[in-house]
Amino acid sequence: DIQMTQSPSTLSASVGDRVTITCRVSQSVNSWLAWYQQKPGKAPKLLIYKASTLESGVPSRFSGSGSGTEFTLTISSLQPDDFATYYCQQYNTYSPRTFGQGTKLEIK
């Protein structure tokens, strides 16, 4: 099975900061990688798919890049609403649809 490793597990940052989260995959998934945002007590929300395509309605301060086995999610200027947990997910294979372990973005 494909393994997904996100880093860091926790990230402390301030409003206005530029932050980057990395997702490393144990084997190539081409560009079939998505990023989700989850706030406490809420369902995950799709932010980015196909590694770098922004889902409709997602602010342009979010961006994704990468292909193969290494991917990044960048938030260019953190806003108060962005403090949440972020997950990557590969969808290169039908099963399993692996998620990364999550990165919690905290207010410094």
Added chain:
Amino acid sequence: EVLLVESGGGPVKPGGSLRLSCAASGFTFSTFTMNWVRQAPGKGLEWVSSISGSSSYIFYADSVRGRFTISRDNAKNSLYLQMKNLRAEDAAVYYCAREAFGDLNPFDFWGQGTLVTVSS
């Protein structure tokens, strides 16, 4: 508006059974692959199972294969997860999630989740 509403969660004893449901609306349910994803308290997301629109393709995570059964009723716009022989490690919020249209896509809409607790 796409809406997914899960139900059927609750307390159950180890070894017990539970059937979760997910009522879908706002889209042509029969044309979308649907998934169950769970999240144990304080933990990350774990994909559980998926079923194609016509039920032709069904997949399970190793952790639930043989104990959980996914199914759907397109006439009722509903997705189900029959869970048997439940274990403490199955305790989680269970989300149903729609897979974006087409083949091999991310999950573009999620329900609010239903909580399953497993305890004696």
